[in-house]
Amino acid sequence: MISQPSKANVLLVGSGGVGTMGAYALETGGKAEVTAVLRSNYEAVSKQGFSIDSIEHGDGIVGWKPTTLVNRVPSVAEEGLKPFDFIVVTTKNVADVSPTVDEVIEPAVTPGHSVIVLVQNGLNIEKPVIAKYPGNTVLSGVSLIGATETAWGKIRHDDKDIVKIGPYKSPNVTEQDSTAAAQKFVEIYNACGKVEAIYDDNVPFTRWRKLIYNSSFNSVATILRMDTTRMRISEHVIDNLIRPAMLEIKSTAKAAGIELPDDIAEVMIRVDPKETYFKPSMCQDIEKGNYIEFENIVGEPMREAEKLGVSTPVLKIIYGILKGLQWKTMEAKGLVVPKWSDDSVYG
Ligand SMILES: NC(=O)C1=CN([C@@H]2O[C@H](COP(=O)(O)OP(=O)(O)OC[C@H]3O[C@@H](n4cnc5c(N)ncnc54)[C@H](OP(=O)(O)O)[C@@H]3O)[C@@H](O)[C@H]2O)C=CC1
Numbered sequence: 001m002i003s004q005p006s007k008a009n010v011l012l013v014g015s016g017g018v019g020t021m022g023a024y025a026l027e028t029g030g031k032a033e034v035t036a037v038l039r040s041n042y043e044a045v046s047k048q049g050f051s052i053d054s055i056e057h058g059d060g061i062v063g064w065k066p067t068t069l070v071n072r073v074p075s076v077a078e079e080g081l082k083p084f085d086f087i088v089v090t091t092k093n094v095a096d097v098s099p100t101v102d103e104v105i106e107p108a109v110t111p112g113h114s115v116i117v118l119v120q121n122g123l124n125i126e127k128p129v130i131a132k133y134p135g136n137t138v139l140s141g142v143s144l145i146g147a148t149e150t151a152w153g154k155i156r157h158d159d160k161d162i163v164k165i166g167p168y169k170s171p172n173v174t175e176q177d178s179t180a181a182a183q184k185f186v187e188i189y190n191a192c193g194k195v196e197a198i199y200d201d202n203v204p205f206t207r208w209r210k211l212i213y214n215s216s217f218n219s220v221a222t223i224l225r226m227d228t229t230r231m232r233i234s235e236h237v238i239d240n241l242i243r244p245a246m247l248e249i250k251s252t253a254k255a256a257g258i259e260l261p262d263d264i265a266e267v268m269i270r271v272d273p274k275e276t277y278f279k280p281s282m283c284q285d286i287e288k289g290n291y292i293e294f295e296n297i298v299g300e301p302m303r304e305a306e307k308l309g310v311s312t313p314v315l316k317i318i319y320g321i322l323k324g325l326q327w328k329t330m331e332a333k334g335l336v337v338p339k340w341s342d343d344s345v346y347g
């Protein structure tokens, strides 16, 4: 008998739009076995599995489950589990609210073994993970998918699953090892033959390019509760907010050594199909009462700009408003209390 090569042991943390479609691609490709960590959708999915309508895998998939479903991040040491080869993080990355990504995954990380794959929006999301797990390979993933969980366990996947995966420099991991890990992950993700995982040898370029869209459209949509079609029809939202924010990101990227194409802002302004009336993910989050990923999407590029001496007046105002909105969500969730303290500056 010919022995089958063993499947990669994958832990996926956060099974919403991006995560569920990632788990589906990995499992159906047959080169990975996925343990998915679910939270609010755990009960619904345990009972009925996921229902998926997908432009790539087909409509009407019902009752689908990955190999293992759990409702909290497992502790490899305490539960005597086989180490996870890959820990794929597809939660929203909310850097200003604990537990943060590096804290969430802690029980599952086997030092020096588990490759941590962050498939999330934003800049510098890799840094706190590398600081906490300096001996583990960290891969940076930028997803271009359109995938939404419309009700617990129901996924609408309506834009192609294209994900760029590349190594992120880490002091105690050789370039050779992190390149090999990224190539391996791309291989197991592509094995289903329906999606496009791309090995990314220029992660900073990919992240800054994506920020052109996310820092501007996601943020302004969140503040105005407005889709990108309406912004374009209004014209003034593009002229006064979106384009200036995009150009500030472009200048900051340039100062950081990343040359984006001259027409990048004009291309990104028009990138959504005209009739989609699309609300980017951060806007969807605030409308659901969820925390927003503004620190990595606006805060980090703004801080990079400050370090590099680039002026970003529009991003600063956007950041201030988003931080105020996050404070209101924190209050609604009981994380901050509107009470004076002895050291309040403005009392
Ligand atoms: N959706 C898209 O089309 C795109 C998304 N992205 C990016 O991809 C990332 C994932 O986005 P998306 O899939 O839309 O997000 P979703 O909000 O759809 O899913 C995130 C999932 O993570 C879960 N989660 C959060 N924290 C934990 C935790 N501590 N333990 C277990 N589960 C947890 C959430 O559970 P709960 O419901 O309980 O909060 C939710 O199920 C984000 O960074 C986003 O910006 C990038 C491109 C496109």
Ligand SMILES: CC(C)(CO)C(=O)C(=O)O
Pocket (backbone or CB within 6 Å): 121, 143, 144, 145, 146, 213, 214, 218, 279, 280, 281, 282
């Ligand atoms: C625009 C999109 C869907 C790009 O994939 C995105 O990144 C978001 O909504 O946050």
